[in-house]
Amino acid sequence: MTHRTLFYRSLLLWILFELFAAAQVQGPSGTTVLASWARALLTPPVTLIERLAHATGDLVTGFGDSRALASENRRLTDQAATLKSENATLRTDLQATLQAAESLRSLPVFTGTPARCLYRDLGRGLLLVSMDAGGLTIGHDTPVLGEGGVIGRVIRVEGQTCWVESLTRAAAAIAVTTLDGVTQGLAEGTGGPELQIQFVSLRAPLTVGQELVTSGADGIYPPGFPVARISSILERGGPFLEIKAHPVANPTTVQSVWLIDDGRIAKAPGRESP
Amino acid sequence: MKLGLKTLVLVAVTLAAQRLFGHPQALPYAAALLLPMPWVIGPPLLDLERRWYWLAFGVGLSWDLLFEPVIGTGAISWSVPALCAWFGASVIAERRTRAWFVYGIGGTLVFWLVRSICFFPLDLPVAPTWAWIGASALLTGIWCAAVHAVLALDLAARWRRHRARRLR
Numbered sequence: 001m002t003h004r005t006l007f008y009r010s011l012l013l014w015i016l017f018e019l020f021a022a023a024q025v026q027g028p029s030g031t032t033v034l035a036s037w038a039r040a041l042l043t044p045p046v047t048l049i050e051r052l053a054h055a056t057g058d059l060v061t062g063f064g065d066s067r068a069l070a071s072e073n074r075r076l077t078d079q080a081a082t083l084k085s086e087n088a089t090l091r092t093d094l095q096a097t098l099q100a101a102e103s104l105r106s107l108p109v110f111t112g113t114p115a116r117c118l119y120r121d122l123g124r125g126l127l128l129v130s131m132d133a134g135g136l137t138i139g140h141d142t143p144v145l146g147e148g149g150v151i152g153r154v155i156r157v158e159g160q161t162c163w164v165e166s167l168t169r170a171a172a173a174i175a176v177t178t179l180d181g182v183t184q185g186l187a188e189g190t191g192g193p194e195l196q197i198q199f200v201s202l203r204a205p206l207t208v209g210q211e212l213v214t215s216g217a218d219g220i221y222p223p224g225f226p227v228a229r230i231s232s233i234l235e236r237g238g239p240f241l242e243i244k245a246h247p248v249a250n251p252t253t254v255q256s257v258w259l260i261d262d263g264r265i266a267k268a269p270g271r272e273s274p
Numbered sequence: 275m276k277l278g279l280k281t282l283v284l285v286a287v288t289l290a291a292q293r294l295f296g297h298p299q300a301l302p303y304a305a306a307l308l309l310p311m312p313w314v315i316g317p318p319l320l321d322l323e324r325r326w327y328w329l330a331f332g333v334g335l336s337w338d339l340l341f342e343p344v345i346g347t348g349a350i351s352w353s354v355p356a357l358c359a360w361f362g363a364s365v366i367a368e369r370r371t372r373a374w375f376v377y378g379i380g381g382t383l384v385f386w387l388v389r390s391i392c393f394f395p396l397d398l399p400v401a402p403t404w405a406w407i408g409a410s411a412l413l414t415g416i417w418c419a420a421v422h423a424v425l426a427l428d429l430a431a432r433w434r435r436h437r438a439r440r441l442r
Binding site: 018 | 343346
């Protein structure tokens with residue numbers, strides 16, 4: 001047996017004897033010194049494992065939270081995009097409404113409800129407009145003003161939306177007059193972009209470009225609102241002139257309209273109705 | 275009587291004597307003399323077989339039973355001087371009485387040092403005074419030297435020769 005072997009065997013025995021002695025000695029806490037040694041030996045790795053477990057739990061929780069946060073962030077981003085889109089739409093609507101209101105400044109003073117055009121069926125000459133909740137009660141034949149003048153009238157109401165018959169529709173008609181009130185006629189829709197002015201005497205003093213306004217004779221449209229501008233005047237030998245006119249309010253581009261409260265039309269100050 | 279049994283009896287006698295040395299009516303420093311030390315440093319100095327080294331563990335455990343509050347530390351305290359003696363005897367050729375004296379002193383110092391080291395983590399009362407350790411080392415060294423001197427006299431052989439002469 002070499003010295004080294006002897007030393008290692010002795011060392012092993014010394015350790016065992018010291019542990020045996022430690023198992024016999026009571027510590028201050030009542031447990032043996034060996035138990036306190038074992039506790040001191042095991043506490044760091046156990047604590048380390050516990051902290052690692054906590055850290056892993058925190059990591060998993062944090063990962064889950066971050067995923068939820070990312071999901072929430074995506075949802076909010078989508079919501080922000082939606083709101084941005086809605087905001088852009090509202091701004092466009094507001095701009096159109098302001099433009100329409102600006103164009104209506106020269107019109108007689110009236111009360112009405114603003115509405116937004118949702119749908120245009122130009123083939124049939126119909127518009128679908130939507131009003132804000134809480135507005136006036138809209139009835140059948142309510143006149144509708146667009147940018148620059150009359151667009152048409154309401155022919156059907158469905159809650160907050162209503163269908164508007166455009167002046168250009170084939171069956172539509174509106175009583176018109178010149179601004180001076182001398183010449184009167186009936187503007188009929190042709191199904192195309194133009195209106196045909198009927199029942200105008202051959203002697204009527206009309207010129208191309210002259211503006212025609214509502215006369216109020218039809219009992220639907222209040223007087224004084226621009227309707228169309230004469231585009232051509234022909235004399236074909238009949239009892240009346242053959243007159244064509246372009247609507248002042250273009251139904252193909254209208255975005256915002258006003259539904260006129262017919263019973264509360266006020267007279268524009270400083271402007272006479274025809 | 276076989277050698278093992280004889281050794282066992284002699285070790286027991288040594289420990290019993292050590293016990294008597296600690297009696298209250300004994301001399302004050304009598305207990306400082308470590309009587310079992312020759313059993314620890316003797317085998318390497320007598321060039322005995324290596325298995326005699328393990329005798330130190332037996333002496334130590336017996337020491338624990340008789341003199342220590344716990345069992346185990348004495349085995350360490352007695353085996354470390356033994357191991358040192360075996361290492362020392364393997365490199366130093368000196369085997370005379372003064373070598374026993376020096377080994378006795380060194381073994382005693384190592385014994386008290388290792389005992390203190392073993393007791394320290396157990397929170398047991400340790401340290402004898404420096405005076406006690408010095409006295410212990412000196413007395414034990416003298417005791418080891420005396421043992422070697424007696425062994426060197428070989429009284430048994432002298433007695434046998436004396437008997438043989440008288441018979442003639």
